[in-house]
Amino acid sequence: MSNAVSETFNFKQPLFPLMMSVADLLWVEKYRPRTLGEIIDREEVVSRLKSFIKIGNVPNMLFVGPPGTGKTTAALALVNDLYQGSASGRFLELNASDERGINTIREVVKDFARSRPSTGVPFKILILDESDNMTQDAQQALRRIMERYASITRFILLANYQWGIIEPIQSRCAVFRFPPLSPTHIREGLIRVLEKEGVSWSEEALEEIVKAARGDMRKAINIAQSASGGSKRLTRESILQVVGVLHPREIREMISEALKGDFLSARKRLAKLLYDDGLSANDILREMNNEVMSVEMDERKRLQVVNALGEANFRVSMGADAEIQISTVLAALVADVQR
Amino acid sequence: MSVSKLSWADKHRPKTLDEVVGNDAAKKEFLDWLQRWDERGKAAMLHGPPGVGKTVLVEVVASALGYRLIETNASDTRKQDYLVNVIKPAAFNRSLFGSRLMIFFDEVDGISRDDSGALNFILELIESSRVPVVMAANDPWSPNLFRIRDKVYMIQMHRIRVQSIVKRLRDICKNEGVRCRQEVLMLIAERSEGDMRAAIEDLELLYSSREEVDLEEAEKILSYRNVETNIFETLRMAAFAPNLEKASSSLSSSEEKPEDMLEWVFENIPHVSPRQSLFQALKYVAEADVLFKQISKNSIWRILPCFYHKLASAFLTIPQKNRVNFHFPNRIRERFKRFQHERNLRELESLFMKELHLGRSAFRRDFIPLLRVLSQNDAFRLGMLNRLVDQHLKELYGSIILGEARKRFS
Numbered sequence: 076m077s078n079a080v081s082e083t084f085n086f087k088q089p090l091f092p093l094m095m096s097v098a099d100l101l102w103v104e105k106y107r108p109r110t111l112g113e114i115i116d117r118e119e120v121v122s123r124l125k126s127f128i129k130i131g132n133v134p135n136m137l138f139v140g141p142p143g144t145g146k147t148t149a150a151l152a153l154v155n156d157l158y159q160g161s162a163s164g165r166f167l168e169l170n171a172s173d174e175r176g177i178n179t180i181r182e183v184v185k186d187f188a189r190s191r192p193s194t195g196v197p198f199k200i201l202i203l204d205e206s207d208n209m210t211q212d213a214q215q216a217l218r219r220i221m222e223r224y225a226s227i228t229r230f231i232l233l234a235n236y237q238w239g240i241i242e243p244i245q246s247r248c249a250v251f252r253f254p255p256l257s258p259t260h261i262r263e264g265l266i267r268v269l270e271k272e273g274v275s276w277s278e279e280a281l282e283e284i285v286k287a288a289r290g291d292m293r294k295a296i297n298i299a300q301s302a303s304g305g306s307k308r309l310t311r312e313s314i315l316q317v318v319g320v321l322h323p324r325e326i327r328e329m330i331s332e333a334l335k336g337d338f339l340s341a342r343k344r345l346a347k348l349l350y351d352d353g354l355s356a357n358d359i360l361r362e363m364n365n366e367v368m369s370v371e372m373d374e375r376k377r378l379q380v381v382n383a384l385g386e387a388n389f390r391v392s393m394g395a396d397a398e399i400q401i402s403t404v405l406a407a408l409v410a411d412v413q414r
Numbered sequence: 415m416s417v418s419k420l421s422w423a424d425k426h427r428p429k430t431l432d433e434v435v436g437n438d439a440a441k442k443e444f445l446d447w448l449q450r451w452d453e454r455g456k457a458a459m460l461h462g463p464p465g466v467g468k469t470v471l472v473e474v475v476a477s478a479l480g481y482r483l484i485e486t487n488a489s490d491t492r493k494q495d496y497l498v499n500v501i502k503p504a505a506f507n508r509s510l511f512g513s514r515l516m517i518f519f520d521e522v523d524g525i526s527r528d529d530s531g532a533l534n535f536i537l538e539l540i541e542s543s544r545v546p547v548v549m550a551a552n553d554p555w556s557p558n559l560f561r562i563r564d565k566v567y568m569i570q571m572h573r574i575r576v577q578s579i580v581k582r583l584r585d586i587c588k589n590e591g592v593r594c595r596q597e598v599l600m601l602i603a604e605r606s607e608g609d610m611r612a613a614i615e616d617l618e619l620l621y622s623s624r625e626e627v628d629l630e631e632a633e634k635i636l637s638y639r640n641v642e643t644n645i646f647e648t649l650r651m652a653a654f655a656p657n658l659e660k661a662s663s664s665l666s667s668s669e670e671k672p673e674d675m676l677e678w679v680f681e682n683i684p685h686v687s688p689r690q691s692l693f694q695a696l697k698y699v700a701e702a703d704v705l706f707k708q709i710s711k712n713s714i715w716r717i718l719p720c721f722y723h724k725l726a727s728a729f730l731t732i733p734q735k736n737r738v739n740f741h742f743p744n745r746i747r748e749r750f751k752r753f754q755h756e757r758n759l760r761e762l763e764s765l766f767m768k769e770l771h772l773g774r775s776a777f778r779r780d781f782i783p784l785l786r787v788l789s790q791n792d793a794f795r796l797g798m799l800n801r802l803v804d805q806h807l808k809e810l811y812g813s814i815i816l817g818e819a820r821k822r823f824s
Contacts, residue, residue, distance in 0.1 A: 097801045098769035100794060101784075147771045170767055170774075205773050297780060301787035317787060323779075338684050338692060346744065350752045352782065353759045355775035383693075390704050394711070398745070399680055399703045403696045406684075410693035 102300045103293050106268050111152045116260040120251050124153050135230045139237045140253025143291030146233045150202050166200040180216045188224040199228050206232040207239025214241045255290020264292050276309040283314040326362045333408035341405045356397035360388050375412045383407035422618040423611050426586050431474050434467050435582050436574040443569045455567050457540045457547040461554035462571030465609030468550040472518050481516040497535050505543040515545045523551040540565045555742045570739045573608020583617050592621045598632045645670055649740050653686055653729045661726035679725045681743035691732045698728035762810045785815045
């Protein structure tokens with residue numbers, strides 16, 4: 076997609092609606108830096124990446140950090156700079172959402188990795204998102220492919236947790252860390268977007284966004300876009316309202332229902348989150364954990380609930396049923412403390 | 415000896431409410447419903463195992479309260495002209511007949527799911543009948559009743575207790591002039607498994623051609639009645655079993671698949687358990703879930719009994735159980751709908767994920783709520799819909815994003 080087209084796009088006069096991608100309507104995508112030069116807040120990472128481009132070679136790389144810290148952006152910008160905008164056919168991006176069992180690794184990844192690079196470039200690049208969610212077996216298969224086709228394919232693995240990647244892969248990669256962005260960087264990034272969109276803001280509004288984003292640039296921009304609505308103005312009130320909606324309010328309500336002893340309502344809400352909203356058990360459990368830590372309750376009870384949370388988390392990741400396992404956490408919230 | 419050709423069951427069919435044995439709660443519930451039938455919906459469904467007196471109860475109550483009963487069974491409902499010419503006028507033109515009317519669909523679970531004519535007809539009555547509509551069914555969870563079940567007032571009837579059956583059998587014996595032994599009556603009653611009609615039929619079988627029968631002979635004549643215990647009975651037996659062995663064996667001897675049994679127990683534990691034991695009980699259910707996944711993944715079916723022990727333990731850990739009507743598992747009921755919804759979600763998100771460089775869980779967590787908020791804005795919504803070239807995608811966006819947005823913010 077072309078950046079120039081999206082820059083000139085205007086809500087009231089869609090120019091070439093059919094030629095534009097749905098993502099252009101979203102600020103995060105519209106203002107995603109396209110080149111390494113546009114990335115302002117990762118000086119160390121960027122300068123190392125630029126030096127690779129200068130010598131015309133890149134190693135296998137592992138980008139580690141929480142969501143919204145620029146891993147994907149840096150990887151895509153690197154590809155763009157390296158291939159001077161004509162990257163098609165020279166790189167492949169595999170989202171975590173794509174099927175990622177061992178078979179995909181053996182088929183899709185292997186097919187891409189062993190194909191000859193097109194003329195003019197010595198190697199292709201494969202970006203694997205959320206690679207720490209791959210099974211051990213799949214990672215072993217990946218490692219062999221990395222070794223075998225090292226001369227014609229480079230891998231960029233993106234991960235939330237470095238220790239989710241098996242040791243032999245880690246040791247074959249240059250590791251880049253993407254810690255949560257500092258409040259100053261979030262502010263700067265936001266202001267850049269808001270100025271381009273012609274949205275005015277109040278200082279408190281900005282503070283609320285920075286607080287809610289917790290170092291996640293994607294979240295910060297999403298909050299800003301939804302709160303600005305049609306009004307072109309960000310106020311503290313509009314931010315607070317939106318944060319409630321974007322941030323699963325349902326989870327808070329589910330927990331407070333359980334604390335009141337209404338298990339059946341809480342379970343119904345859980346089913347809604349899992350099946351209607353289609354949220355992953357992982358996300359629900361993480362959000363529940365945040366909430367349980369901050370809500371007012373007996374300390375011994377909190378212990379009981381947190382234990383149940385840990386157990387549920389573990390079991391769901393081993394393939395147990397999400398609703399049944401998370402229900403035990405709700406029951407722990409309902410229960411009086413066991414003496 | 416009786417000269418009548420009527421079977422004993424018909425001959426001694428109760429005529430008054432007092433003669434209807436057992437199920438006092440259901441009787442009262444039915445009467446209460448009838449008094450206020452319009453506020454509580456136009457239709458009620460009596461459900462329970464065969465021979466517990468569903469049809470009799472309706473007949474007796476109708477006659478006691480002066481209703482004329484318009485009765486149909488599964489074979490009648492297949493005749494469209496019968497429905498249109500007999501039932502329909504009864505339901506909508508009260509004045510056509512002199513007396514008060516009540517419409518009764520017996521064996522309603524026998525209507526085929528494909529017989530949409532009859533089902534739509536019943537649904538129409540449930541919506542707008544001007545007289546009470548009563549139904550009787552053995553298995554209210556029959557898929558045939560899927561569309562009806564939630565729209566009617568459900569009244570559960572239980573198997574009849576052994577003592578009540580014995581008492582009723584003794585009355586009949588007295589009436590027929592046969593001398594019966596107490597042990598034989600006990601035997602009949604126990605073997606009937608709470609089915610009064612079956613008990614009376616057995617009594618007739620034993621005594622209609624002879625004056626006296628001893629226990630040994632009776633046992634020979636009566637082969638064991640093989641009543642298929644349904645899932646509700648299974649749950650009741652497990653929930654109120656005195657020990658782990660009994661609870662576990664009643665669960666494992668059910669015809670239900672183990673994974674469905676897990677669903678039934680998971681659904682019903684919170685209904686049965688008071689607050690203080692819920693946590694422990696659900697822990698057992700959760701362990702059963704983990705265990706079953708391991709069993710089926712690794713094919714270690716020899717440890718399946720442990721799975722049933724876990725489920726049974728969930729019931730046994732509850733000190734004082736609430737008496738409840740067991741519930742049909744939501745997760746089974748909604749299975750297909752959820753499957754379709756998940757497919758729709760995947761289709762919609764596959765469009766966005768590539769362009770947004772996002773994983774599936776992040777899309778649902780962050781972007782669906784974002785799109786809902788942004789779509790409140792007319793310009794954004796139109797811009798988005800314009801870009802979704804495919805009509806099918808527009809519809810998906812409409813139902814998943816806009817539908818929800820409207821619900822949440824209007």
